[in-house]
Amino acid sequence: MSSSGKSITVIGSGLIGRSWAMVFSSGGYRVRIYDNQPGLAAKAIAEIRKQMGELEEASMLRGELSSSDQLALLSSHDDLQQALEGAFFVQESVFEDLAAKQSVFESVERLVGSEVILSSSTSCLLPSNIFSAVQTPNRCIISHPVNPPYYVRLVELVPHPHTLGTVMDATHALMTQVGQCPVRLNKEIEGFALNRVQYAIIAESWRLVEEGVISVRDIDLVMSEGLGMRYAFIGPMETMHLNAPAGLEDYLQRYRAGMRKVLGSTGPVPQFSGEAAERITKEMCELIPGQQEHLSARRERRDQLLMGLARLKKEQP
Ligand SMILES: NC(=O)C1=CN([C@@H]2O[C@H](COP(=O)(O)OP(=O)(O)OC[C@H]3O[C@@H](n4cnc5c(N)ncnc54)[C@H](O)[C@@H]3O)[C@@H](O)[C@H]2O)C=CC1
Numbered sequence: 425m426s427s428s429g430k431s432i433t434v435i436g437s438g439l440i441g442r443s444w445a446m447v448f449s450s451g452g453y454r455v456r457i458y459d460n461q462p463g464l465a466a467k468a469i470a471e472i473r474k475q476m477g478e479l480e481e482a483s484m485l486r487g488e489l490s491s492s493d494q495l496a497l498l499s500s501h502d503d504l505q506q507a508l509e510g511a512f513f514v515q516e517s518v519f520e521d522l523a524a525k526q527s528v529f530e531s532v533e534r535l536v537g538s539e540v541i542l543s544s545s546t547s548c549l550l551p552s553n554i555f556s557a558v559q560t561p562n563r564c565i566i567s568h569p570v571n572p573p574y575y576v577r578l579v580e581l582v583p584h585p586h587t588l589g590t591v592m593d594a595t596h597a598l599m600t601q602v603g604q605c606p607v608r609l610n611k612e613i614e615g616f617a618l619n620r621v622q623y624a625i626i627a628e629s630w631r632l633v634e635e636g637v638i639s640v641r642d643i644d645l646v647m648s649e650g651l652g653m654r655y656a657f658i659g660p661m662e663t664m665h666l667n668a669p670a671g672l673e674d675y676l677q678r679y680r681a682g683m684r685k686v687l688g689s690t691g692p693v694p695q696f697s698g699e700a701a702e703r704i705t706k707e708m709c710e711l712i713p714g715q716q717e718h719l720s721a722r723r724e725r726r727d728q729l730l731m732g733l734a735r736l737k738k739e740q741p
């Protein structure tokens with residue numbers, strides 16, 4: 425898929441809209457950014473200019489083009505029709521509010537051809553709800569990024585019940601071409617995949633802290649120094665596979681009872697409020713300033729871990 429001369433419109437110039445603009449322009453696409461708050465899209469470009477300069481300075485700018493060439497692809501617009509001119513793909517990134525998103529897509533559909541792909545960045549809203557007022561939902565899709573999208577490249581592609589396979593394929597190709605890592609969901613489900621897993625982890629972590637089983641600091645270490653060190657490089661399926669030299673049945677034989685006992689005792693979803701919330705916030709404010717020194721040690725740990733995982737794979741039959 426060539427980007428030359430092709431245009432993408434980003435609607436909403438906040439944290440995610442800016443990130444999308446940087447990602448798409450890194451792939452050589454012309455990007456028109458629109459925000460309904462006059463002047464905000466222009467401010468977003470000024471912020472992007474600053475970020476791209478810093479990234480280029482640190483040799484971390486994505487794509488083949490220089491920062492000035494990428495910036496030349498960006499334009500800000502306070503008029504929606506102007507922003508949509510020539511777009512083959514529209515990425516909505518307005519507030520996580522169903523009515524706001526429905527209204528955006530109603531307006532957009534009146535201004536673009538039926539072949540233009542309409543995509544939402546929503547974290548959790550279902551496509552069948554977001555696009556409920558769209559006359560031609562077969563060109564609609566969710567492209568859910570993960571914060572910060574410029575560095576965390578996963579994009580969940582979630583179809584509306586009527587989304588065409590060609591629209592899923594074209595969006596997958598676009599996201600791959602701009603360097604993201606798209607995954608395909610075969611149907612819509614609350615929370616998609618990433619947030620279903622993320623919220624399950626958050627719920628159990630919250631419960632263990634709220635019930636005084638473990639401290640705020642230590643539950644985060646369970647993730648950052650334990651599961652996260654593995655999950656940064658291999659997923660849960662590969663983890664099971666590598667943890668069972670005698671095969672998955674062997675793994676399940678060993679852990680099935682334990683998994684059932686643990687999952688059976690996880691109980692109702694926590695309130696996510698009250699004393700635990702205050703305690704977590706207080707402790708995080710005390711902990712975070714000291715975390716910077718960890719980051720510098722990460723690279724060495726990462727290389728050691730990759731070596732360890734490579735050895736695990738080698739030992740596989
Ligand atoms: N913040 C995060 O970590 C992530 C957010 N998302 C999703 O991305 C979307 C955007 O999130 P953020 O960038 O964090 O929000 P944000 O609040 O930073 O930015 C939203 C922007 O949209 C603009 N806006 C609101 N209504 C508009 C309209 N009708 N037309 C044009 N512009 C409009 C606002 O002026 C604002 O600049 C949400 O759906 C969110 O759930 C997805 C993944 C991660």
Ligand SMILES: O=C(O)[C@@H](O)C(=O)[C@H](O)[C@@H](O)CO
Binds near residue numbers: 618
């Ligand atoms: O965590 C993320 O970056 C994304 O999964 C999101 O969609 C939102 O931030 C979400 O987690 C907020 O609940």
